[in-house]
Amino acid sequence: MSADSTSQNPNPMTAPVQRPKTTGLHVGDARPGVSKVDPIIVADNVTRTFGGLTAVDVEHLEIPRNAITALIGPNGAGKTTLFNLLTGFDKPNTGTWSYDGKDLARVPAHKVARMGLVRTFQLTKALGRLSVMDNMKLGQTGQRGERFWHSLIPALWRSQDREIEDRADELLVKFKLDAKRDDLAAGLSGGQKKLLEMARALMTSPNLVMLDEPMAGVNPALTQSLLDHILDLKDEGMTVLFVEHDMHMVRHIADWVVVMAEGKVVAEGAPDEVMKNPAVIDAYLGAHQELDLGVVTGRIPVIHADPTTDAAASAAVDVTALESEASAELDKEDTK
Ligand SMILES: Nc1ncnc2c1ncn2[C@@H]1O[C@H](COP(=O)(O)OP(=O)(O)O)[C@@H](O)[C@H]1O
Numbered sequence: 559m560s561a562d563s564t565s566q567n568p569n570p571m572t573a574p575v576q577r578p579k580t581t582g583l584h585v586g587d588a589r590p591g592v593s594k595v596d597p598i599i600v601a602d603n604v605t606r607t608f609g610g611l612t613a614v615d616v617e618h619l620e621i622p623r624n625a626i627t628a629l630i631g632p633n634g635a636g637k638t639t640l641f642n643l644l645t646g647f648d649k650p651n652t653g654t655w656s657y658d659g660k661d662l663a664r665v666p667a668h669k670v671a672r673m674g675l676v677r678t679f680q681l682t683k684a685l686g687r688l689s690v691m692d693n694m695k696l697g698q699t700g701q702r703g704e705r706f707w708h709s710l711i712p713a714l715w716r717s718q719d720r721e722i723e724d725r726a727d728e729l730l731v732k733f734k735l736d737a738k739r740d741d742l743a744a745g746l747s748g749g750q751k752k753l754l755e756m757a758r759a760l761m762t763s764p765n766l767v768m769l770d771e772p773m774a775g776v777n778p779a780l781t782q783s784l785l786d787h788i789l790d791l792k793d794e795g796m797t798v799l800f801v802e803h804d805m806h807m808v809r810h811i812a813d814w815v816v817v818m819a820e821g822k823v824v825a826e827g828a829p830d831e832v833m834k835n836p837a838v839i840d841a842y843l844g845a846h847q848e849l850d851l852g853v854v855t856g857r858i859p860v861i862h863a864d865p866t867t868d869a870a871a872s873a874a875v876d877v878t879a880l881e882s883e884a885s886a887e888l889d890k891e892d893t894k
């Protein structure tokens with residue numbers, strides 16, 4: 559792996575600095591399933607069907623360590639379902655995968671998170687009736703697994719754990735949310751909720767961060783800041799796998815691109831190469847007859863969250879239930 563710095567912009571005042579891309583990630587020709595020099599995720603024969611529909615059918619996939627990989631593909635390609643499987647929020651019909659050499663297949667979500675793999679959701683899961691700070695603490699305590707509530711509730715009202723709060727404050731400053739620390743998350747803008755979700759994911763100091771459409775619904779004023787945060791994750795030694803539709807952003811920050819269509823990996827490669835690949839253009843045109851190639855060359859399409867997939871993920875982490883349970887507990891505490 560090597561980082562080339564030839565693309566560094568000498569004058570940061572005129573344009574965002576293009577940070578060096580990580581290259582030399584793969585072994586041999588870039589093709590679907592290509593081996594990586596240092597993979598953090600290795601998946602084999604992962605399938606997931608819903609009724610008669612095959613949502614995911616990935617023969618072999620390796621995600622390179624300490625690089626930013628974009629997972630792209632038309633709506634319904636199986637990107638979110640693959641995220642759900644890899645992070646233990648859904649169970650596959652077949653398949654095995656490992657993270658850092660450890661077998662992860664059928665390991666439940668909270669254990670996956672404890673092993674250093676965290677994800678965010680396509681639909682934001684910030685808890686509206688909790689403060690920004692309490693949402694951050696949830697990121698930490700949520701990793702404790704089965705005894706989730708036993709650990710969460712005391713942390714929420716007693717602020718016992720100085721260390722957790724210090725870590726949260728540090729991240730809130732970094733994500734420019736410190737002024738909102740004690741506000742209810744419901745009052746944040748869509749983009750700020752996305753930032754909060756990313757900040758919360760970092761509470762456990764993960765190694766691999768998976769972001770499902772981090773830019774969707776984000777006001778352009780916050781886009782650059784989100785991109786910078788994603789680039790920072792790599793600089794801090796983390797691995798990023800993210801789903802994104804905006805090809806400008808993919809080109810700008812991804813070191814590697816994996817293209818899915820109809821559940822399969824149909825292409826892989828460096829961003830500029832992949833976008834020229836006929837299989838990629840076909841995948842987009844096949845599913846979006848109404849769109850021209852603007853979709854693969856940088857136009858920002860309107861993204862519709864898939865209610866089926868996100869409903870499935872929501873069932874796994876029933877936020878509404880958590881939220882009402884948390885506020886009930888807080889009310890109880892208030893009246894003591
Ligand atoms: N829980 C579910 N029940 C039924 N169908 C589902 C479910 N989750 C996903 N699907 C279907 O699987 C396919 C892949 O969906 P998804 O992973 O959300 O794609 P993407 O994230 O690439 O848009 C879609 O056809 C979707 O409707």
Ligand SMILES: [Mg+2]
Nearest residue numbers: 637638680864
């Ligand atoms: Mg999706």
